[in-house]
Amino acid sequence: MTQAQQIQKYLDALGWSHIELHRRTLISLQNVQDIMSGETQATYEQMMIIVNKINLRYTADRHWSVYHDICIKPTMTEDKKQ
Numbered sequence: 895m896t897q898a899q900q901i902q903k904y905l906d907a908l909g910w911s912h913i914e915l916h917r918r919t920l921i922s923l924q925n926v927q928d929i930m931s932g933e934t935q936a937t938y939e940q941m942m943i944i945v946n947k948i949n950l951r952y953t954a955d956r957h958w959s960v961y962h963d964i965c966i967k968p969t970m971t972e973d974k975k976q
Contacts, residue, residue: 897941897968898930904948904960918947941965 895905905915912930916923921940936944936964945964949957 895968895971897936897964898932900964900968901944901948903965908951910947915944915947919943932972942976 901915905911909917912926913923915921916926919940921943925934929936929940932975942963945961945969948964949960952960
């Protein structure tokens, strides 16, 4: 799964839309839509803001798994594809 797919998985679980993610992270709506469509790659800062806002909705024992699913897992699978 790509980063956008992983983020979408958590958005669906939380019942958030792209607009809700934009409101909570203060990342422009156009940037959120570009990230989610795969047109652009999120910057490190944007990814950390997104992960942080998602983690606020989960208990502390889930924080590492959320970070791993969104930031590390897509990178590791991308390396294997090439």
